[in-house]
Amino acid sequence: MEDLDDLYENAPCGYVSLSADGVIVKVNRTLAGWLGTQSFELLGKRFYDLLNVPGKIFYETHFAPLLRMQGYFNEVALDLVGPDGRKLPVLANAAERRSSDGGVQFTRITLFQAADRRRYERDLVDAKNAADRARRELADLNRTLEERIDAGIAERLQLEQGLLAEKEVARLREQFVAILGHDLRNPLASISGGLNILSREPQTDKARRVLTMMSQSTERMSSLIRDMLDLARCRAGQGIAINPNPxxxxxxxxxxxxxxxxxxxxxxxxxxxxxxxxxRCDGGRVAQLVSNLLGNALAHGAPDRPVTVVAASALNEILITVANEGKPIPKHVKDHLFEPFFRVTSSAEKQGLGLGLFISYEIARSHGGRLEVHSDDNHTAFLFRMPV
Incomplete structure (x- = not known):
């Protein structure tokens, strides 16, 4: 037959009975064991004293009022504290025993250990918080992705517009080359031919001087047009056209x-x-390159010092050097020498579009070679290396 005393004392849950004023009048051995003490040591204590600080606040604000209103409560989470300060998480069910006139006689409380349940609940809360964070991060990622897609579409449209604009520029460049090649060169050739005819006829000294000046101006204009044609071809990606022959x-x-x-x-x-x-090279283009370099040396070198042109064949290459004495080329200038329209000086006596060195550089490239510049306090030298 079941031993009721043993069932109470060693039940798989804690039992505690409180007097009307909250003092412990009976407690089973199970609860005392959980708290690390003896049952008799708990008698006479207030249940309130077994709670931690948050539990005491909850006892005053919820636990006791709820009992007074309805006489019971179920599954209230509390933390008990044993004599050694160790915290014991429990779930409490409570019911009051009242007299016929409604007065409280005693309160019975059943306690279940809740460490695993609390851990599970915390895990659930943590999982919910993690899910919320993941949801926010996903929303941020979606928003960022949408922004990146919008930015990518805008960039794509901009690139397409830029490509259309570049095609339009290329078309205008081709038209410009055609204008230079036909609408300017042909009339200039007619002027040059007319000057040649007039120069063969008897003229006064003044007329001959005028014809000579006009011939020189015509030749200069023809040279500028050739330079602009070369520049336009280079800008179009065609490079300097050459016709190599022995x-x-x-x-x-x-x-x-x-x-x-x-x-x-x-x-x-x-x-x-x-x-x-x-x-094997394009003799006319090489002559143009060296003429540009030599003219540059004469224009910028010391007027009372010689300009040298040295050409020699080395192992698998031809070396042509044009050098002059005078002031060195500053580094900030040397870095831009081979760029189009760059001019070292803006003085009136040294006219030009600033294309000579750029075209010379491109001629060197078209021959598979390279054009270098070296400048110090003693001399400035341009070196053309061409493979053979």
Missing amino acids: TDLRAVLEQVVHELQTAHPGRDIQSSLDIEIEV
């Missing part, structure tokens, strides 16, 4: 030196042209 490069360079010496009779141009073999 060339007596020494003779080409001698002609360039002779022309520049004739144009500058008061200057000392010294040349050493040690090229005995024919070189």
Whole structure:
């Protein structure tokens, strides 16, 4: 037969009975064991004293009032504190025993350990908080993704508009090249031909001077148009067009030196042209490159010092150097020398579009070579390397 005393004392839950004023009058061995004490040590204490600080506040504001109003409550979470200060999470069910006149005789409380349940509840709360964070992060990610998509679409539209604009610029560039090639060069050729015819007829001294000046201006305009055509082709990605053929490069360079010496009779141009073999190149373009470099050296070098042109064949390449003495080229200038429309000086006597070195650089590239510049306090030298 079931032993009721043993069932009470060793029940799988804690039992505690309180007097009307909340003093513990009976407690089972199970609850005392949970708290690490003996049952008799709990008798005479107030149940209120077994609670931690938050539990005491809850007891005064919810626990006791709820009992007074309805006489019972179920599954209220409390934290008991044992003599050693260890906290014991429990779930409490309570019911009052009242007299016929409604007065409280005693209160019975049943306690169940709730550590696992509290842990589970905390895990649920943590999981809910994590889910909320993930939801917010997902919303932020979606918003960021939408913003990036919008930005990508805007950038794509901008790129497409830029591509259309670039195509339009390319079309206008081609028209510009056509204008230079036809509408300007052809009338200029007619003017040049007319000047040649007039120069063969008897003229007064004044008329001959005027014709010479007009011929020089025509030649200068023709040179500027050639430079602009070359620039337009380079901008269009075509590069400088060349027609390589076996060339007596020494003779080409001698002609360039002779022309520049004739144009500058008061200057000392010294040349050493040690090229005995024919070189496969575009002789006209190489002559244009060297003429640009030599003209540049005469324009910017010390007027009382010689300008040198040295050409030699080395292992698998031709080296052509044009050097002058005078002030060195500043570094900030040297970094931009081969850019179009860049001019070292703006003085009136050194006119030009600033395309000479740019075109020379592109001619070197078209021959598979390169154009370098070295400048110090002693001299400035432009070196053209061309593979053979």
